[in-house]
Amino acid sequence: MRQHKLPVRIYYEDTDFSGNVYHAAYLKFFERGRTEFLRDLGIHHSELAEQGIAFAVRTMELDFVAAARIDDLLTVTTEVVENSGVRLTLAQSVYRAETVLTRARVVVVAIKTSGGPARLPADLRAKLNLP
Numbered sequence: 001m002r003q004h005k006l007p008v009r010i011y012y013e014d015t016d017f018s019g020n021v022y023h024a025a026y027l028k029f030f031e032r033g034r035t036e037f038l039r040d041l042g043i044h045h046s047e048l049a050e051q052g053i054a055f056a057v058r059t060m061e062l063d064f065v066a067a068a069r070i071d072d073l074l075t076v077t078t079e080v081v082e083n084s085g086v087r088l089t090l091a092q093s094v095y096r097a098e099t100v101l102t103r104a105r106v107v108v109v110a111i112k113t114s115g116g117p118a119r120l121p122a123d124l125r126a127k128l129n130l131p
Helices: 025-040 045-050 122-127
Strands: 004-009 053-064 073-083 087-096 099-112
Touching (some): 025 073, 025 087, 025 099
Antiparallel strands (some): 053 099
């Protein structure tokens, strides 16, 4: 699977009193990256919901390497590094040009909107070349 890239511009609302991006804003950037990664594969959250399936973050490890600031143009990268029938492990990073600012290892699981685990949708498994 190729690496997905999403450009993100930093706005005033993303920063804290110091002028740096507030740490929780990176969670939004990573969420957008995962959503657009799926969208580019033709998988839409609204369609999954109609099938009674959603994704939930199970685990997230973050490493804040350097700060982003207002007006920066960043790139969020997303790629699958591990998978199973109900979960995907994703490596995500935020870059400014070639400089890594933040890294994340994210485990997402498929769940039934009515509760409990679900297998990853067949079309997603096919698009990711998963068994």
